[in-house]
Amino acid sequence: MKIAILQFGGTNCDLDVLHVLKDVVGVDAETVWYKQEDLTGFDGVVVPGGFSYGDYLRAGAIAARTPIMNSVKKLAAEGKPVLGICNGFQILTEARMLEGALTTNEYPKFRCHWTNLRVETVDTPFTSKFRKGEVIRMPIAHMEGQFYAEEKTLAELDENEQVVFRYVDENGKVTDAVNPNGSLENIAGIINTSRNIFGLMPHPERASESILGSDDGVKVFESMADYITENF
């Protein structure tokens, strides 16, 4: 098994993800510069966080239109898992691989702090190691994290159980007070209908070792690795 970690100009969470995959989870992973357009031999992709192309136009807009994203779409069409974290989530929505859009936080400030998340579904290649309804901790670090989708899309996301994580309080309750960015229905992460493309604003790679304050995030990568082992 080998997982590709994409690098665009301005990506800055690539090496954290590489460390977690190789040293914590113990699977083979490699960073891939965006100019290398061929992803042959990879069984999954992580689009990590950062500020690709200075967030010009809109966060993720430029990276989403680079040729390597066509290879990511091809790999996803084979059913292989694609994980977008923070700017990676923004890139996947801009590439129309995920529904909706991520816009400027309701209070337009860079929010960088821990959040509590409720696991809404374990029926995904990225959350199979969690329990449904479990409250987990991961940090966020973003200014454009307000999830927006048209009403119809939002209803479909709910109906198809495509919402994976929501911002909640310590008791697992969805409240406005713990919504860090004004996201509709406190949405922190969603998956596509085929359930192999997942995007989330919180950073699982920054919560993958207990010395960092939480190791809940490692289960996202472990779930992904298990899925690849079982299917590819």
Added chain:
Amino acid sequence: MQYQATVRIEQKAGMLDPEGTTAKRALGQLGYQVSSVKTAKLYEIVLEAESAEIAEQKVDEMCQKLIANPIVHNYTIELKELN
């Protein structure tokens, strides 16, 4: 022919405009009581095309593909012939 397209991009109705809201608050602190502040983005694109129609069509395509995000934005295109 050379044309200049002025593309104006704004948030769709009903969407939050955090930058506008912040500007309104700051104006209030300076003593200006205004009813609302909305922000928009402007792009000036110069291009060669055989006719104004083709130029507008091309710019519209550019908006759909990159310049705007149709999920959250409305946009208008104003075209002017150069030289």
